[in-house]
Amino acid sequence: MNALWYYAIGFAIIWIVALVFRKRLVNHGLEINFPLLMWKTKRLRGFIDRIANISPRFWKWFMNVGIVVSFIAMVLITYSLFFSLSTITQTPSVSLVIPGVEVPGSPIFIPFAYGIIGLATVIIVHEFAHGILARTEKIKIKSIGLLLFAVLPGAFVEQDEEDMEKSSKIAKMRVYAAGSIANICLFAVAFLIMTSISTFIIPDAFNENGVQIQKIIEGAPADNILKEGMIVESINGHEITGGSSYSDAVSTLKPGKTVDITTNTGTYNFTAGKNPNNASVGYMGIQGVKHYEIESSVANTYGNQLPWIWFGLVDLFMWISFLNLAVGLFNLLPMKPLDGGHLFEELLDYKLPENFVKPIVTLISWFLIFIIAISLIMGLGFNLF
Incomplete structure (x- = not known):
């Protein structure tokens, strides 16, 4: 199903x-x-208070750095979005990612279990970070909870609006920046763990041997020709020994040209299609993963099943790192209601009168929403130009 x-x-x-x-x-x-469904509780407020009171001075100084990082990231992610306008008809910069769902036009497929766990870490660290900085700034927390906007899940930490309004601008900015900075920090930790396993454990326990077909996109050129589980040994005469050689071979494919693939079960050929994200690049419609064989010494010590858990951990931390970075950076776009929009508004409010600040933020917010909407539509395969 x-x-x-x-x-x-x-x-x-x-x-x-x-x-x-x-x-x-x-x-x-x-x-x-x-269409809004919310569940609120006050039970976790004490836990947030305890973390905030460990070292309020540390949290404030740490988030002072976080504000600087947030604005640097805001400039970079906004520039990237603007720059994407020149290639939006070929490679949309924003894609929908739904765990377990193959989204048309999206280059990313997130396995269901890893995606759900990854998104859970995104939401938890993001909202708890807002709560911790709010309490550090003596802003009351009314409640903590989960929400469902029609079919879009989320979480929230509800701060006291009066306390928030009375707070200094720097205090507000610390609270606004906290969520994305927490996501970026978790990205760094998860990426470090993933890299450590990939660099120091897997090479000692396994031998890399080709690329295995993990998934074939329905209706793609390779569909009904290749099968999941096949080991790719060569593409158009290019020997496949691992991930890098596979990427190099795939990059040479051209739309409309014949693809000759040798696998562990035989040789097959078909005509390459057009890549959904770049019409000038050939497309097979297969998703491959590195194929490994366990070292005999490791198998003799730990068996043939237990060592493979390392690959599951690599995948888990990869998706945790990816989702936290992606959501953390996206949330820093200078558009409301995102945290980046609130940060940008507070920054402008330092020098400009309020009757200038709100129109500027509103204009930029709608312009960014327009770019994102067009990119999503193009990514789903609706050619508007």
């Missing part, structure tokens, strides 16, 4: 249960204002 059906069924069950047991659940913090 298509993964989208699991999401649809899951969200349908949540809404049905919420509506049927509405009166009972209201007493447990549930709020329903269709």
Whole structure:
């Protein structure tokens, strides 16, 4: 069954249960204002207070650096989005990523389990960081909770609006920057763990031997010709010994040209299509992963199954790092209601009168929303130009 059906069924069950047991659940913090479903609790406020009180001075100085990093990242990610306008018809800069779902035009497929865990870490560290900095700045937290906007899940830390308004500009900026900086920090930690496993453990325990076909896109040129699980040994005469040689061989493919692939089960050929993200590049429609064989000494000591867990950990930390970096940077775009929009507004408010600040932020926000919307539409295969 298509993964989208699991999401649809899951969200349908949540809404049905919420509506049927509405009166009972209201007493447990549930709020329903269709299409918004919210669950609030006050239980974790003490935990956030304890973390904030460990060293308020450290949190403030750490987030002072975080504000600087946030504005640098804001400039870079905004420049990248503007620059993407020149190639938006060939390579859209923004893509939908839904764990377990093959999104048309998106170069990224996130496995369901890894994606759900990765998104959970994004939400948890992001919202808790906002809460920790809010309490460090003596801003009350009303509640903590989960939300569902129609079918879009999320989480929140609800700060006291009066306390927030009374706070200094630098205090507000620390709170706004906290979420994305926490995501970027988690990205660094997860990336370090992933790199350490890939660099120091896997090479000693396994031998790299070709590329294995992990997934074949339905309707792609290779569909019904190649099979999942085949080991690719050569492409158009280019020997495939690992990931780098596979990438080099794939980069030489041209649309409309014959592709000759030798695998461990035989030789196959088909005509390359056009890459959905770049029409000038050949496309097979297969997703490959490095193929490894376990070292005999390792197998003799730990067996033939247990050592493979290292690859699962590499994949897990890879998606945790990727999702935290992607969401953290995206959230720093200078557009409201993102944290980057609030940061940008507070920065402008230092020098410009309020009647100038809000129109500027609103104009930039709508312009960025337009670019993102066009990029998503183009990525889904709707040619507007």
